Amino acid sequence: MAASISKGFALCYFFIAVSQGVLLRSKSNSERDGTPTPIVMWHGMGDSCCARGIGRLQQILQSNIAGVYVHSIEIGANEQEDFANSYFMSVNKQVEQVCRNISSNPLLQNGYHAIGFSQGGQFLRAVAQRCPMGMRNLVTLGGQHQGVFGLPRCPPGSAVICTYIRQLLDKGAMTDFVQERLVQAQYWHDSLKEEEYRSKSLFLADINNEVTKNATYKENLQKLENFVMVKFLKDSMVYPDESEWFGYYCPGQATEICSLRNSTLYQEDWLGLKAMDQAGKLKFIPAAGDHLQFTTEWFLKTIVGPYLSS
Numbered sequence: 001m002a003a004s005i006s007k008g009f010a011l012c013y014f015f016i017a018v019s020q021g022v023l024l025r026s027k028s029n030s031e032r033d034g035t036p037t038p039i040v041m042w043h044g045m046g047d048s049c050c051a052r053g054i055g056r057l058q059q060i061l062q063s064n065i066a067g068v069y070v071h072s073i074e075i076g077a078n079e080q081e082d083f084a085n086s087y088f089m090s091v092n093k094q095v096e097q098v099c100r101n102i103s104s105n106p107l108l109q110n111g112y113h114a115i116g117f118s119q120g121g122q123f124l125r126a127v128a129q130r131c132p133m134g135m136r137n138l139v140t141l142g143g144q145h146q147g148v149f150g151l152p153r154c155p156p157g158s159a160v161i162c163t164y165i166r167q168l169l170d171k172g173a174m175t176d177f178v179q180e181r182l183v184q185a186q187y188w189h190d191s192l193k194e195e196e197y198r199s200k201s202l203f204l205a206d207i208n209n210e211v212t213k214n215a216t217y218k219e220n221l222q223k224l225e226n227f228v229m230v231k232f233l234k235d236s237m238v239y240p241d242e243s244e245w246f247g248y249y250c251p252g253q254a255t256e257i258c259s260l261r262n263s264t265l266y267q268e269d270w271l272g273l274k275a276m277d278q279a280g281k282l283k284f285i286p287a288a289g290d291h292l293q294f295t296t297e298w299f300l301k302t303i304v305g306p307y308l309s310s
Contacts, residue, residue: 037113037136038069039308040102044118044142044292045184046161048083049074054117057299064300065309069107073098073120086119087161091186091203095123099131108133113308115139117292118237121229122187126207128224129217129271137307139228142238142291146248147189147204150239174200191249209270222272228283228307237291245284246273283307 039061047053049072058070075085075094085094102108111134116124121143128135168178173188179202186203190196198205205211209218221227231244240249246260260266266274276282285302287294 036065036068037111037308037310038071038108039065040071040073040108040112040114040124040135042073042098042114042116042120042124043082043086044116044120045086046083047086047117048079050079050082052079053083060296060299061304061308064304068309071102071105071108071112073101085183087165087183088181089183090180091123091126091183095126095130098123098127099133102127102133103131110134111136113137113139115303115308116141116143118142119144119183119187121145122204122207125221125227126203129207129214129220132220132223135224137226137228138224139230139303139307140244141230141287141294141303142232142235142244143229144187144238144243145229145246146208146243147187148184148239148243149189149191149249149254176200189243189248191251191254194251208265210265213270218270218272222276222281224276224281226281226283226307227273227276228285228303230285230287230303232287232289232291232293234289234293235291 041049041054041058043049043054049055050058054072058072061070062068074082075089075097076082102112114124114127114135114137116122116139118141121140122145124138125140125143125145128138165182165184168182168185172178173182173185174190174193174196178185179200186201188197189201189204198210201210206214207217229245231241232238233241235241235244238244240247240257242248242257242259246265247257247263250256250258260273261277265271266277269275273282287298287302
């Protein structure tokens with residue numbers, strides 16, 4: 001991931017932020033057990049959990065929230081497998097594994113905040129809907145909540161993999177063969193073929209309640225204190241970028257954009273998003289840069305302080 005960070009600047013900002021009370025823990029959490037709410041992180045496509053991936057963001061969180069426990073999700077036996085599984089493992093199986101890991105982790109039993117980067121955002125939303133287990137705030141940075149209709153730009157070092165992905169998508173993103181093998185096909189959303197998408201999508205159509213209206217999904221999502229969606233205003237990786245705010249192409253074409261509030265999903269409240277919006281639980285945050293491009297200062301002030309530090 002290409003987030004612009006500076007350790008020296010992060011430490012400087014930490015002291016400023018603390019002096020201004022930006023990162024103070026909430027009284028209610030402090031009264032509960034004296035420690036800040038744990039944080040669960042899920043990386044995006046072509047990234048990984050730890051030292052070679054978003055480990056530096058884990059370090060920023062731990063440096064700026066005293067005593068916080070951060071669990072960075074790893075799918076596989078090691079970081080290399082985690083990287084590969086961001087392309088080639090069933091998303092539903094990944095979510096099942098994360099649900100098991102959270103339920104068995106004693107440090108997460110009193111609740112946690114969740115933050116997902118790119119595709120990790122909609123994957124953590126699936127966790128919130130299927131097995132929330134005390135998820136309080138959900139933050140998604142560049143998450144593709146209504147899917148994509150175009151192959152994301154390849155992360156550095158993934159050119160060969162992306163060539164293979166293009167070949168698979170060219171064969172048909174909605175075929176059983178591709179759906180079962182390619183992560184990105186599982187949130188592929190062809191707005192020109194809505195019926196095919198809804199009938200064959202193995203992941204996205206289900207968690208968006210577009211086929212069977214799952215009342216549990218709706219009920220669980222509304223348990224969140226805040227659902228925070230960050231959209232990168234110069235995003236060159238997500239097509240369309242309005243998906244990061246739960247909007248998408250209007251059905252039947254791939255030009256005009258329908259915002260979340262103008263969508264049937266919202267107006268008929270399939271997921272409870274309308275109710276959450278009216279309750280002030282939905283947060284739509286713009287970020288000025290390209291996909292996952294942000295500064296440590298912005299991250300601490302806009303995301304960590306308000307949503308992850310209590």
